Amino acid sequence: MANWWKESVVYQIYPRSFKDSNGDGIGDLQGIISKLDYLKALGIDVLWLSPIYDSPNDDNGYDIRNYQAIMQEFGTMADFDELLQQAHHRGIKLVLDLVVNHTSDEHVWFAESRKSKNNPYRDYYIWGDGKTDGKPPNNWGSVFSGSAWKYDDATRQYYLHMFSQKQPDLNWENPKVRNEIYNMMVWWLDKGIDGFRMDVINMISKEQSFQDGETYGGLYGNPSPYIINGPRVHEFLKEMNQRVLSKYDVMTVGETPAATTEDAQRYTGENEHELNMVFQFEHMGLEAAGGSKWTDRRFRLTDLKQVFTKWQKGLEGRGWNSLYWNNHDQPRVVSRFGNDKKYWAQSAKMLATCLHMQQGTPYIYQGEELGMTNTVFHSIDDCRDIEAINAYHEMTTQQGVSPQEMLCYINRISRDNARTPMQWDSSAFAGFSTAEPWIAVNENYKRINAAAQVEVEGSVFSYYQKLIQLRHQYPIIVYASFDLLLPESEELFVFTRTRGEQQLLTICSFAEQNVEYHLPQRFADDEKQLLIANYPCEPCTEKITLRPYEARVYLHK
Template identity: 55%
Template sequence: MGKWWQDSTVYQIYPRSFNDSNGDGIGDINGITERLPYLKQLGIEIIWLSPVYQSPNDDNGYDISDYEAIMDEFGTMEDYDRMSAEANRLGLKIMMDLVVNHTSDEHHWFIESRESKTSDKRDYYIWHNPKVNGEPPTNWAAAFGGSVWEFDEKTGQYYLHLFSKKQPDLNWENEAMRRDVYQMMRNWLDKGVAGFRMDVINMISKDPRYPDGEVMKTGYTDGSPYYFNGPKVHDYLKEMHQAALADYETITVGEMPNVSLEQAKLYTAEDRKELDMVFNFDHVGLGDGELGKWTPEAWKLTELKQIFTRWQEGLDQVGWNSLYWSNHDQPRAISRFGDNRNEYREKSGKMLATCLHMLKGTPYVFQGEEIGMTNVQFDSIEDYRDLESINAYHELTAKGLLSEDEMMAAIYKRGRDNARTPMQWSSETNAGFTIGEPWVKVNPNYTDINVKDALAREDSIFYYYKQLIELRKQYEIIVTGRYQLLYPTREDVYVYERLLDDQVLLVLTNFTDDVVSVDLAADLTKATCLITNETEAIKQTETGYTLQPYGAYAFLLNNK
């Protein structure tokens, strides 16, 4: 069956929003420990833990000031060790978030680095002189707005930050810095973590020439060709594998915006010994307009099928796919790809789950996805906490590129806080997440959508996810079968096969609220239905087989 993680399912916890144990309105590690039996019941085996390290929280923990301490708001290292021991007892593994493209500007490395040009840590970060006219070294725009360069009065140089100015980029050219990172990784592996999800890891190698980027029609200056998939990134990842990972049984996945399939083959090929998987962004970028996700447009199912098919076929026998609909940076899956309306919310959620979990790769479930949580619409930008959304709102409205109403509509569809509203545990106050004032408002629909309700109903999305997770353990064809797309040009259905020896796994999903017919040569009356979100057996008519709105089936049959 291959590597130990290939038939496993990963569950992502965003700690700030998962479960608050002490009433301060912020999720914490003891809160996670309380809920581990729930995850065990779901059947997942690996927990991806978003950052819990010490951080001033400029970007919700992705600005780390101490890699080997726990954020005060989340608890202590003793709390972490207790959670880790309980997870281990339940057979759950923990995959930590590794954020080593940048640190916080409050990390002691950076504090020392900015002290003087002769500091031992100066070259742990990327410093450059101003241009002759005093302007920044390049015209690159930062991910959260403004320039990627911040001027430091004390030393008269600029430091690079591809994200917030409080997130200075590490200088991976510096061997001593790299050694310190690898030692930190080994320390966590020695504590028992199973591996790492690596934040924007394909941005660690920059073009040493630092050329100016193209100025787009919107005025945005794009430096991305010079810091994505840079000249030494493969050297660094091979070195990281050898120095930090090779002596352990690990799972590694690299978050990689702007990664192509051909590049992903290099990152994930087993014989290259870099990473096990990458997160690509092709499908979550569907419908991006002129201003990216802030001008969302309609997307087509044929486009989604093309993307999934390209990655399924492209990495087959070469690398390994990560499968996901949503995470802490993406809107809720049902709101993005399914149907929010009450009559179809659960059914479309089950359909999306079927479509994804029957593909080849390791599935990732984001907290709340298994109960069908949806996007939220807060009244005002003041209710939002996401740095990216807030900065984009002010920058794009100030420039007159979008009106306030247009910007709010875009945030409702694609903003990151859609994923970050508190986990909905019950219909009690604040969804049972906290007895205090939550750090970000709870989605008002928690009275209808919550864990307590899901566990009480046999037909809930929760038990559907549980069944999908179990099927992956039971049927090798789901793990290793070859993928083959059917009906590539249809905009209503996504139908594909998985093939292994003389077996065929046929997956049928209807992405519309219409009844549709699929003409199939196979006799499904003799096939084994592994899972369906329908209450009845599939109907056969003169024109083929009928799929109800958002219907989904997975059949196992012998290949004649």
Template identity: 50%
Template sequence: MKKDWWKDAVVYQIYPRSFQDSNGDGIGDLRGIISRLDYIKELGADVIWICPIYPSPNVDYGYDVTDHKTIMDSYGTMEDFHDLLDEVHQRGLKLVMDFVLNHTSVEHPWFKEAELDKNSKYRSYYLWRPGTKNGPPTDWVSDYGRPVWQYEEHTGEYYLHMNAVKQADLNWENPDVRQAVYDMMKFWLDKGVDGLRIDQLHLISKKEFLPSYEDYVNQRAEPKPFQPNGERIHDYLKEMTDEVFSQYDVMSVGEVGSVTPEEGLTYTGTDKHELNMIFHFQHMELDQQPGKAHWDLKPLELSDLKSVLSKWQKTLEHKGWNTLFWCNHDQPRIVSRFGDEGRYRKESAKMLATVLYFMKGTPYIYQGEEIGMTNAPFMRIEDYKDIQTINMYHKRVFENGYDPEEVMASILAKSRDHARTPMQWSSGKNAGFTDGTPWLKINPNYTSVNAEEAEADPDSILAYYKKVISLRKQYADLIKGSYDLLLPDDPQLFVYVRGNGNQQLLVVNNFSKEQAVFHWPELCSKDQASLLLSNYKNSDIADEMVFQPYESRVYLLNERE
């Protein structure tokens, strides 16, 4: 197998609960995924990443695990999984599993024993602290809107949960915990799985004493002192690589929160022997107010986006490797977020693909992104299932006195459920997702936004994604080459050049709903340029060109004179 094969791969992410239901129970499953593998293959993807399919009480829909070594009944059986893995490999594709190792469900056998007996060996698998006369050990609040310490009556102590109350954090200081986790990772890799995506990796190393929440708020410390990448994180990763990843030819990617490019290089540097790549979220935080929660909205400034993406490209250019993503199971739909889900849905979705997927790194395409799925117009909190969304609504409306309309505006923009509405396969019953009642409401625009319609339209977003993926592979050497941003301060145009040797790619994008004027740069004569891709039909080359709303063009530049 080719060394570093993941550098040439395109990843398609599946949220299995919402992808395809095969048995009519309204929940997507493994057999459903098998039935859609040809669609993924035809898109041009090489790797499939599947969100957790392990047994779970579904407090956080799969990210609260009770058993890491089997399959949740609603998704199928281990036999179904083996069939899926075989079918994936028969098509020349690879399969990456999602792995949750910062926490378990409180229904996990480890925690069930730990909460009953302070002398159990599993007690030290979790983080327990005695309370004080004033309550919990610290006053920190999780991203799920609740205190991070939960009182457990049987033993009279608090356990730590950085997420939902029923997701208890594991104690990575305990070597027995680490070895148990490594054993679970090997269980799946020994089956032939081609890689692991590690959830919330940045939380596994924690500071011993959590600072006061009030101190953080008053000092406006960034990033949050209780979250980021504690001092032992790299010790753990080196150990994990030595004991697990180095023993297999697999892909490793970790979710590490709001790190800087320089910090990102400490994870992915070729001399670090840790991870192949990481998910950071700097570009995903640009439409929220600084120092506030992601619910606190502000308009995106294009200059900020250009700065963040370009810095990651340049910092990791020679030693590290980027992930390229707009969407995932935790992020709203990008065409609703940074594009125009109305009049220019198709144009802006194509533009967003052009901006990102000609950069250096491994592209991650989230289910439905390739057909331009949008945020759902759910106006009632009762229509949402996401615990993070529901907790925020109740806290802000009923505890903090926010205007319900203001809170719903944030939910309509940022709820994770926008990514989790069922995949829109057709204009038929329930969008072709299920014959039963969907576990989550389907976006009502499925009658016009669906894969069947997109496959029949040669000018669809899906067709454009296929062209982008094909060009990435055709010009892989150029895309892996140098990166230079042009016009950094232009409020409309996102322009950059990729190069390697005697050829370059010029990528020009109008990131706005107004026309924009682009002047041909001096780096190459326009007579030496040829158009490779455009999302508009009339794309003549001239010294001065008017770009239409959300117009994108990619030029191949030949050797300079």
């Protein structure tokens, strides 16, 4: 079935933090294998693994040293082959992370590239002369703070790294680079994997003038206009599709920061022959201020609804949405958009309902199905994420932010919130490992864990099971058009999905008090069916009183 990925629910695993099988405090492939029955019970269709390739781990595996080897801490290629076979045996597809905007500086290509200016691999990366004053080729800032250029003594030139200094950017202008990547993709697809999630894939084409970017009061210029959705990105993706992807029945999702709905139509349109869907970040940037994610701003519901609606309507009939609240780069949704204290379970279930009832392929990030929350970092020494650590030092030493204030931002928005170990049970280290994990377990693991929820009626886990079953059971949840109601409400997120004569009504309260709601005329009768709700509900006709963080979904035939 060509569009199986439209009807699927995807589960993302961050292997380092999922399950440790050998007692070294680091999750691994055998750990994942041991939990496949848990995932089968949840009901998901596809597993997406964050990078498992050989890596020095400067950016937790997103700095790849060898694309065709497994990170030693995670196991062996034999373990991977077993994982693939065991997942397929359970009817679960497996998608890998494709990280091809950059490699590790320890990759053999880069080791060769930096040897001399006339090395055959020199043009695999982006090198440039410094300015006459010895400064880098331009003023671009790296995503991970500091300059995007690193001086290399051996050849007295700079190389471009849009992320860490240990993540040099590949030169996609070089057809040899593209051939190497396509051959590597074919190697994995021939093994039997079911697709790729493509890391920052809309950054692979750089504007070749390499001119300075605008500065906004900081030390560095903004590179985004020159590196995001670049001049040849669609050409490269069409080539990748034609050479590789079109020959397999696979799922592809591109991570595309700063993409607009118009960009996404080009990336995901069925007649474009590029990708199946993209991850957009607009709803993830609603609290940012002045271009920085490091704030304590709270989102406004009207803004959140406006973004979701823009993407639902913008891709309707023109492309396909990926639906997510959480991933390895985002804080926990119940802490961010819900209430992780008084209304923890209610808001976790409401947020799940709100997302899974929209059009697109839903993604569940490990622990989301248990309502895992943000953690508490008492000091910067508790953090492991290079982005947070660099930002802490830059903002406290150069921008006048106090250490306490910066820790407050890190506790709210840092990527490490998503990377604390999976909470399996109430035993030591949450049942993740028999040894102290690479990053501390969230202190609430004795209360929030899988053992306390699996096969427990009314649990967050059982609610996610029900949502997944509904998606598999009712095509209207997958294919229907989307329409927002009450766009001005700062309390309720209400929308319909319409397919032929059928209509779904999803009502989600983001309020911490009771809110009255008058049902649309079509639903003000006894013909409607309550598909799911996160509180016990009495039959109703015209008016309902929604309790804090209440969610209901009605079907009218």
